[in-house]
Amino acid sequence: xxxxxxxxxxxxxxxxxxxxxxxxxxxxxxxxxxxxxxxxxxxxxxxxxxxxxxxxxxxxxxxxxxxxxxxxxxxxxxxxxxxxxxxxxxxxxxxxxxxxxxxxxxxxxxxxxxxxxxxxxxxxxxxxxxxxxxxxxxxxxxxxxxxxxxxxxxxxxxxxxxxxxxxxxxxxxxx
Amino acid sequence: xxxxxxxxxxxxxxxxxxxxxxxxxxxxxxxxxxxxxxxxxxxxxxxxxxxxxxxxxxxxxxxxxxxxxxxxxxxxxxxxxxxxxxxxxxxxxxxxxxxxxxxxxxxxxxxxxxxxxxxxxxxxxxxxxxxxxxxxxxxxxxxxxxxxxxxxxxxxxxxxxxxxxxxxxxxxxxxxxxxxxxxxxxxxxxxxxxxxxxxxxxxxxxxxxxxxxxxxxxxxxxxxxxxxxxxxxxxxxxxxxxxxxxxxxxxxxxxxxxxxxxxxxxxxxxxxxxxxxxxxxxxxxxxxxxxxxxxxxxxxxxxxxxxxxxxxxxxxxxxxxxxxxxxxxxxxxxxxxxxxxxxxxxxxxxxxxxxxxxxxxxxxxxxxxxxxxxxxxxxxxxxxxxxxxxxxxxxxxxxxxxxxxxxxxxxxxxxxxxxxxxxxxxxxxxxxxxxxxxxxxxxxxxxxxxxxxxxxxxxxxxxxxxxxxxxxxxxxxxxxxxxxxxxxxxxxxxxxxxxxxxxxxxxxxxxxxxxxxxxxxxxxxxxxxxxxxxxxxxxxxxxxxxxxxxxxxxxxxxxxxxxxxxxx
Numbered sequence: 001x002x003x004x005x006x007x008x009x010x011x012x013x014x015x016x017x018x019x020x021x022x023x024x025x026x027x028x029x030x031x032x033x034x035x036x037x038x039x040x041x042x043x044x045x046x047x048x049x050x051x052x053x054x055x056x057x058x059x060x061x062x063x064x065x066x067x068x069x070x071x072x073x074x075x076x077x078x079x080x081x082x083x084x085x086x087x088x089x090x091x092x093x094x095x096x097x098x099x100x101x102x103x104x105x106x107x108x109x110x111x112x113x114x115x116x117x118x119x120x121x122x123x124x125x126x127x128x129x130x131x132x133x134x135x136x137x138x139x140x141x142x143x144x145x146x147x148x149x150x151x152x153x154x155x156x157x158x159x160x161x162x163x164x165x166x167x168x169x170x171x172x173x174x175x
Numbered sequence: 176x177x178x179x180x181x182x183x184x185x186x187x188x189x190x191x192x193x194x195x196x197x198x199x200x201x202x203x204x205x206x207x208x209x210x211x212x213x214x215x216x217x218x219x220x221x222x223x224x225x226x227x228x229x230x231x232x233x234x235x236x237x238x239x240x241x242x243x244x245x246x247x248x249x250x251x252x253x254x255x256x257x258x259x260x261x262x263x264x265x266x267x268x269x270x271x272x273x274x275x276x277x278x279x280x281x282x283x284x285x286x287x288x289x290x291x292x293x294x295x296x297x298x299x300x301x302x303x304x305x306x307x308x309x310x311x312x313x314x315x316x317x318x319x320x321x322x323x324x325x326x327x328x329x330x331x332x333x334x335x336x337x338x339x340x341x342x343x344x345x346x347x348x349x350x351x352x353x354x355x356x357x358x359x360x361x362x363x364x365x366x367x368x369x370x371x372x373x374x375x376x377x378x379x380x381x382x383x384x385x386x387x388x389x390x391x392x393x394x395x396x397x398x399x400x401x402x403x404x405x406x407x408x409x410x411x412x413x414x415x416x417x418x419x420x421x422x423x424x425x426x427x428x429x430x431x432x433x434x435x436x437x438x439x440x441x442x443x444x445x446x447x448x449x450x451x452x453x454x455x456x457x458x459x460x461x462x463x464x465x466x467x468x469x470x471x472x473x474x475x476x477x478x479x480x481x482x483x484x485x486x487x488x489x490x491x492x493x494x495x496x497x498x499x500x501x502x503x504x505x506x507x508x509x510x511x512x513x514x515x516x517x518x519x520x521x522x523x524x525x526x527x528x529x530x531x532x533x534x535x536x537x538x539x540x541x542x543x544x545x546x547x548x549x550x551x552x553x554x555x556x557x558x559x560x561x562x563x564x565x566x567x568x569x570x571x572x573x574x575x576x577x578x579x580x581x582x583x584x585x586x587x588x589x590x591x592x593x594x595x596x597x598x599x600x601x602x603x604x605x606x607x608x609x610x611x612x613x614x615x616x617x618x619x620x621x622x623x624x625x626x627x628x629x630x631x632x633x634x635x636x637x638x639x640x641x642x643x644x645x646x647x648x649x650x651x652x653x654x655x656x657x658x659x660x661x662x663x664x665x666x667x668x669x670x671x672x673x674x675x676x677x678x679x680x681x682x683x684x685x686x687x688x689x690x691x692x693x694x695x696x697x698x699x700x701x702x703x704x705x706x707x708x709x710x711x712x713x714x715x716x717x718x719x720x721x722x723x724x725x726x727x728x729x730x731x732x733x734x735x736x737x738x739x740x741x742x743x
Contacts (some may be wrong), residue, residue, distance in 0.1 A: 009691075012640075013624075036194065036363070037617040038391040046388055053396040057404070075319055075328040084332050101337040101415055105344045108408050112348045112401055116355060119397045120382065123390045125358065129383030136366035137689045138386055139359065141194035141620075167691055 004149040005031060007134060008160040009142050009167040013039045016143040019163035020045045023147065026159055032146040034138040057115040064110025065103055072099045134171070142166075178624035182635055186628035187281050190464035191641065194620050195687075197465075199732070201360070201616040202367055204460045206686075209609055213459070220601035227595005230588045231306055239309045241588045247579045248571045252589040253307045254419075255563040256596060259444070260300035261342065261416055262437075262559060265409055266445025267293025268349055271356075272405035275398065280626055281473050283618045284465045287360075288456065289449050290353040291611065295603040296448070297346045299596040304338070306592070334418035341415040345408060352401045355394070358384040360612035369684045413441040420566065427496075427507030427570035432488055439484035440562060443529070446478045447555035454549045456608060465614050468543050475542035478555065482533040485562075489530060506573035508565035517582055518569045525565050528558025662699055665717045669709050672702040680704045684741060687732035695722055707738035 010016040017039060023030060030046055073092045076082075076099075081089040089095050120126055138144045145165075147156065153170060160168050192200075209217075234241055244251055267289040274282035305311055317339045319329050329336050361381035368374040384390070417437035420428040450471065457466040489509055496504040497511070505512040513522045532554045536542040541551075568583045607613070624630050629641035672679070679702035682693045699721060701707060710718070715730040 033388040034386045035388065035391060036198075036386060037359070037620040038395050039388075040621070042388050043392040048389055048392060051389075051393045051396045053393050054400050057400045061404075071319065072331055076331050080326045080328055082330070084330060087332070095332070098332040101334075101411065101418075102331055102340055104407070104411055105337075105340040108348065108404050108411075109340075109344045112404050113351060115397060115400060116351045119355070119393050123387075123393055125382040125384055125390070127379055127382055131362060131365065131378065131381065131383045131385050133362075133366070133385040135689055135691070139363040139366045139384075140198045169691065 003173055004153075005171050005173050006145075006147045006149050006153060006156060006160065007167075007169045007171055008145045008147070008163075008165040009135065009137070009169075010145070010164065011142055011166050012164075013037075013143060015164040016145070017042060017045055019145065019160070019165065022163050023145070023159065028147055028156060028159075030145060031148050034133045034135070034144040034146070036139050036141060036143070039143070053115060053119055056118050057111045060114035060118075061107045061111035063114075065107045067110065068099075068103045068106035072102060178630065179634070180625040180631065182631065184626070185467075185469045186626055186631050187284060187467055187469050188465060188619065188623055188627040189467055191629040192464060192623060192627055194623065195728070195731070197614075197616050197620055197623065198363060198367070199686075200461065200464070201612045201614045202364055202686075204608065204613065205364055205610060206367070210459075213605065213609070217602070217605045220598045220605060223594050223598025224602050225595075225598075226591050227593075227598055230591030230595055231302070234306055234588055234592070235309075235311055239307070241586060243583055243585045243589055245581055245583070247574060247581045248568055248583045250567050250571065251583045252564075252585055252593055253303045255560065255567050256593050257300050257303035257307075258416055258437075258563040259560050260296045260303075260596065260600075262413065262441035262444045262563075263448045263556075264293040264296040264300065264345075264349075264445065265413060265438070265441035266449045267291070267296075268345075268352075268405050268409040269442055269445065270449070271352065272402040272409065275402040276406060279473075280622045281470050283615055283622055284462075284467070284470050285449065285453060285474075286618075287353075287356070287611070287615045288453060288613050289445075290349060290356075291604065291607050291613075292449060292452060293349050293445075294346065294353060295600050295607070296445075297342065297349065298603070299600050301342055301346065302596065303592075304335075334415060334422050337415045338419060341412045345412045348401070348405060348408060352398075352405060355397060355401070356615055356618075357611065358382055359386060359394075359617040360615060362386065363616060364612060367686050369686070410438055413438045425570055426501075426503040426574075427509075427566065430492065432491060436485065436488035439481045439488070440559060443478060443481035443485055444555060444559035446474050446481070447552040447559070450474055450478075450548055450552035451556060452604065454545055454552075456613065460608060460613060462614060465619060468545075471545065471548055472539075472543050475536045475548060478533060478552075479536045479542075482529060482536075482555070486530040489526070503575065506569075508569040512573075513565070513569050516573075518565070518572065521561055521565050521569060524561040525558055528554045529562060532558075661717055661721050665714060665721065666700050668714055668717075669701070669706040672700055672706065677703060680741070682707070685732070685734050685737045687728055687734065692722075704738040704741045708735050708742060710735040710738075 008019070010019060013035070016033070016035070020030060020033065020042065024045065024047065033042060033046060035042065069092075076089050076095060077092050083089070133139060133144070134146070135142065135144055145160075147160075149156065149170060157168055188197075190196075242251070242253070267286075270282050270289040271286040274286070305314055308314055317329060317336065319331075331337075358381055361377050362384035365374060365377035365381050368377055414434040414437065417433035421430055421433040423429055453466055454471070457463050492507075493509040496507055496509060504510060506516065507513065508518075508522065508525075513519070532551055535547070535551060541547045572582055573580050627641075633641040679697070682688050682696055682701070682704075683690060685704075685707065688696070696702075699718070710729065712730065715734075718729055
């Protein structure tokens with residue numbers, strides 16, 4: 001299947017943000033916006049939902065904490081309790097203060113790494129992945145808005161020109 | 176949305192930059208060739224590194240006996256170096272994480288290099304406990320994994336094991352934090368790369384970053400959460416390093432003040448090392464516009480604060496040791512005994528380098544001076560090495576049994592390993608400076624409009640945006656109005672393209688020319704590097720007036736110069 005999209009190129013983040021708002025106001029669907037740096041407010045202007053990366057980090061952190069508590073209990077209390085420096089390992093609760101550093105490190109370890117992996121998976125970035133920005137200038141100083149076209153595009157074109165696009169191209173996109 | 180920033184704040188990006196200028200400046204050290212001084216320093220670093228590797232091999236092959244350790248002083252340079260390197264590693268995360276949480280814009284210019292320094296320093300640090308094991312092949316015993324002895328587990332009550340977990344968590348989390356931030360910048364290099372090999376490498380390391388709005392949204396949240404995680408992490412790491420000493424019963428070590436004092440000392444030494452490195456790098460890599468006096472001054476303020484904390488800790492240790500009246504406390508590293516004993520030189524090096532010399536930063540002239548800052552930062556690096564040396568060697572040199580009192584003298588192997596880690600560190604850092612985007616350019620672009628000197632100046636004049644640097648280049652006076660006429664003039668000057676005898680070049684290889692612009696150029700009649708190479712100011716102006724886009728761009732990117740290089 002192939003469909004047509006309009007690629008509108010901008011050279012300023014504020015102009016782009018304004019354009020996104022105007023295009024949205026004119027009831028057009030914005031497929032994607034490629035920017036060289038995070039443009040603050042762009043996600044809300046495009047109507048993107050809040051990301052849940054922070055929530056995943058919290059859950060992964062809890063997982064790490066639970067995992068650390070489990071293996072500390074298994075190793076130090078259950079499997080082979082030792083009497084270290086006259087401080088015998090009788091129960092998890094009594095030994096817990098000595099475990100705090102490991103509990104903390106494992107919480108951070110799990111939260112950080114699993115969150116980053118989730119981010120990479122969700123955003124589809126990993127080694128050998130091919131880049132998908134349609135114009136190489138979008139990692140330099142240009143901002144590209146991709147809008148699907150159905151039927152006549154002259155009105156949309158005029159709208160984009162009015163918003164300050166410096167280049168407007170219609171691209172056949174094959175899926 | 177507003178880019179307002181109070182006019183009283185100094186610009187932290189100077190040199191009238193545009194977004195594209197930032198790209199060009201950050202890519203320049205990677206795309207250019209290394210100069211002679213780089214090769215000289217790199218060769219020295221390689222030699223030092225190889226000396227260190229040789230010493231390590233000798234240690235592992237023969238045993239720890241080749242070091243200067245003795246019965247009483249059973250930890251010395253190895254752990255001194257370990258703590259010194261870990262401490263240096265703290266500034267990077269502090270800059271990238273703590274300053275991010277505090278929304279400090281000046282972190283953007285220096286965070287990438289500070290993080291790189293962190294990772295390379297922690298790599299050096301990690302080597303010392305490993306080789307100190309003696310039987311490095313048994314290193315996996317530090318991990319709680321099943322082994323041939325059945326239920327022989329590691330001891331999770333031991334600070335030494337906490338260290339294993341803390342350092343490895345710190346190293347790995349710093350690494351992903353650093354790499355995630357690098358993705359957009361690697362992508363920028365990738366999209367500019369003209370050589371196929373370069374393009375391949377940067378495509379690989381940029382993980383196919385495309386810069387979608389959703390990616391950026393996640394990117395920002397991930398950065399923020401990582402910063403939130405890394406902040407307590409960085410505090411925990413040096414706290415745990417200090418537990419190595421504080422949980423023992425050696426006089427001078429079993430001190431409750433150690434955790435906060437070690438953390439402050441670590442940040443102190445780390446910032447000093449960042450200063451030493453960046454003051455050189457900003458010159459060598461032409462980054463003076465991004466690492467400015469403001470950055471240097473702010474870092475010096477952090478040094479002043481943390482140096483102050485360290486000094487207060489010294490004073491309180493000194494006082495408390497004296498106040499106990501315990502004779503054992505009179506030989507600890509901060510005592511009258513230490514100041515006048517056989518290690519007086521180590522004691523006074525510590526006091527002078529860490530507590531007295533940094534006080535010069537109270538003078539604004541000095542903390543804004545590059546040369547002074549560099550000199551003082553070197554003193555702090557030395558002083559912080561002595562702090563760890565004093566803690567370990569002075570405290571161990573005396574004990575409860577006077578007959579065993581002794582001193583430490585390093586062997587050539589001790590010295591070799593230390594110098595080797597410095598060499599290894601610089602090898603990594605120099606390679607990094609040539610292959611990595613050393614400024615977090617994507618982040619710097621986000622603060623350009625609020626903190627760029629040109630934008631700030633324009634705002635003071637109530638203009639929305641600064642006038643482009645080469646705005647007058649597009650003056651249209653003497654050039655004919657008709658576009659086709661202009662095109663003819665341009666082609667007359669540059670020479671016409673003859674499809675029968677010439678082959679069109681890939682103009683996209685000129686940085687600044689994309690596929691669309693290439694088509695525009697072709698439409699005008701420009702196909703070859705030869706044509707482009709002849710362009711001068713007049714032709715650039717002509718071109719600008721024909722295309723009516725990117726005014727001044729061709730000149731700024733020096734297309735002619737680039738095209739000349741392509742031909743040759």
